Amino acid sequence: MNGVAVKYLTLLNVNTGAAVSGFVTPVIAGGRVNDLVLRGTRLYLGGYFAKVAARAHVGLASLNATTGALDPFMNVQLAGHHNTVAGGARGNIGTIAFDASQDGTRMVVAGNFATANGLPREQLVMIDLDGSSAAVDTTWATTLYTPVCFYWAFDTYMRGITFSPDGSYFVVNATGGGNPGTLCDATVRFETHATGSDIQPTWIDETGGDTVWATAITDTAIFVGGHNRWENNPLGVDTSRAGAVPRPGLEAFDPVSGRPLAWNPGRKPLGVAVFAMLATPQGLWIGSNTDWIGNYKYRRQKIAFFPYAGGQTVASTVTGSLPGTVYLGGSPTIQDSLQTVRFTGTSASPAQNVANGGIPWGSTHEAFMVGNRVFYGASDGLHVATFDGTTWGTPTLVDPYHDPVWENVATGVGSTTFGGQFPDFYSQAPNVTGMVYSAGRVYYTLAGDSQLHWAWFSPDSGIIDQRLSVASSSVDFSSADGLFAYNGTLYYGSTDGYLRAVPFANGAVTGLPTPVSGPLLDGVDWRNHSMFLYQGPG
Template identity: 40%
Template sequence: MRRRVVSLAALAAMALPAAVWAAQSPQPENLGARPVRTVDEDPADWTPHILDGEVHALAVVGDTVVVGGDFTRVADAVLEQEHEREHLFAFDLRTGEVLDFAPELDGVVLSLTPGPAGSVFVGGTFEEVNGDERRGLARLDLATGEQVEGFDASINWGDVRGLAVSGDWLYVGGSFTAIDQVARPGLARLDAFTGEVDPWFDARLDAPEIGRVKVEDIAVSPAGDRLMAIGAFTRVGGARRVQAAMFDLTGNPPKAANWWTDAYVPLCREGFDTYMRGVDFSPDGEYLVIVTTGRLSGVEIACDTAARFETYATGRVRPTWINHTGGDSLYAVEIVGGAVYVGGHQRWLDNPYGMESAGPGAVERPGVAAIHPVTGMALPWNPTRSRGVGVRAFAPTPLGLLVGSDTDELGREYHGRIGLFPRME
């Protein structure tokens, strides 16, 4: 049977009437907000290099950094020793040493998150792990690279794009429609130890205008009381939630929160089932930031932007602020140390009037940038990177901020597809 897939243009044509959304400018009283301390602009010299492909995901488990993506070769920091590592590898956070962790996966790794007891959860497009059938989702022992005994969960088809652990629960987002024959289109909650699907959590995502559901990214608040999901959907049960949905996890069963936005109803260019790309909560959980693609610019649309929303607002929620790139994609966001770090293949920030160009007030921030969490304006931090397709992953560590991408120049130095910006002393 042919799946019916239509563009967001058709989605918007069917949309319920809504007020035109316009970009929010920082309020004058916020312009004097306190300075924000960022990480250093000079990357550490001891991280390893990935010699081909691209990084899609990073996870830090103790002193071990796990890197996932679409690559086959890695090398040590001085490029003297190469290692075959297909789709997944690990290195020591403090020395950069490439570790023996080398599981065999037959597909791309799109998502990672730390698991219990020295393990890591891995999501992606793979169908086998170490020769055993395991579609899209696995829990691996970092000491051996083997699957952890007792965790048994597989998606029916598609991929896993978002993973998050909170307490004893593993939240999983992607383009699947079921896990272990339990219907869960795009989003599920599993027992983190057994992989059993939680029967009480059913997000009931739907997208009748598109014909399929795809969750692009998920994030759980630090308190574990809210889950944010973004992607190709327009309904949560009977409630309208276009591309962004908040869930209240405090009840049993969890339910859709009284939180919705029409910021992502307006269209970007033709051909996107979703233009959402990344989401992260602030360390205190009071707000979240969503980043998007869309190949379009304009003050009345949220394409190619970073936007802040308040977590515990209710009803129709508008962005507290929004920062435009002027038509370049953002793929990743990480809020740490008081700054909002964003990455993609952007050339500028503060650029609502640019259209593939630098408009009035635009600042150059190629590939990676930081935004003030209160004003929503670009911070002075500007290490630069070669843009390529873009930054796909960040990970905070005790030593600084890890960045994963598809290019080999970071902070005006050679760093093959991964690097670490150290904490400022």
């Protein structure tokens, strides 16, 4: 380096670019170093090596960050091939990527291994760094990386892994090919402090058969890069299927819901991947094997920088509170009317007619408000309009699935384009009888259906998960007519004109509903085509 022979690892002075002479590493034998993490005075190494300073250190080691000398703290030994299928691919055993929480108490390691210190940990292990020496966390394990994906091609399909800034969760990226029902070619969020022998992810976002590699996390977004064509594509196998959205090789996920945010610069050509990402206070750096950002729009050879200044502001996820104003669109007597009801949580004032913003409320299929935008159902799916309590913006169809910038652009893979597909929720929209947004999810009810359904949702992009789930509930919602929620309570209108309240926490409805307003209680008729709790000034 700079004309001086160095081996294994070196420390550079960032002001001069010169190697620091006092930093000398021991012999690292048996393979290469793939990843580095610095925490305090300790430098952690991960890779496909077998020994450090002639001592067994399969895949992991730690050094003194100042001198480079071996530090005995890390002595977790990785062993075994993930892929044991006869005739399958065989790669080096060890770490492909790892990260440590900012407080230095936890480490997550991804790579080609079946055990860690003799404990079964297929391709992913959590390590406790809070003791006198590193130790495998015996309370954190998952079996979800046990399946083999394309056994002839991959010994391990793990790629990138990163903790959130506060260390409360981490994200894993993978390759592996289109293997529905596995975590191959998917981005996954796990909770750091979950416990169990088969921990499940908080959410999954699949590409539909393409690799996702590097990742960086901020308080606002989870940035991911690969050679993916789409995201939100769980049914796709080298094709865009229901729910798929174009995300050419670069995306940002909503940390809560795992759905892509609106930011969509893309990279064409896709190349092999974005191999490295670094989020700084000023912006995002990426390193790839390609030279262009966008559809051959900005020439950035291998390294690109995305400054936050002048970029997109992520939409608010704030919802309304009580006491507050509930809007009722499309009353039983006036088809396209819009009314307001002041509601405290236990009592309501008489309904008042207000301007309807030009929206045909009698033809809508329920609504919810997040930030300054009202999302409402229609016969063709989900629509959105801004609203400040007085003025309505122009309503538009929520369609991030057919981004006009990328819709008809050839991906360079077969005959595919980057165009996506509407999710199955859009075909359900005409039958929706209530909707509410809460903690990254849209909860909704359907005509004649007793269940409370839900799907992950990003208010920023309007992308809704293709996977549709059912919440645990003690209530029959077959006659529901509008929903809103606040402070652990779900309020729902009914076709009998009453508003009822029921406990609602951690995505589950429990207990018995209580009527809180209605024709014989306070004279308010809650029947509607759309109901939402207002959020904002006024």
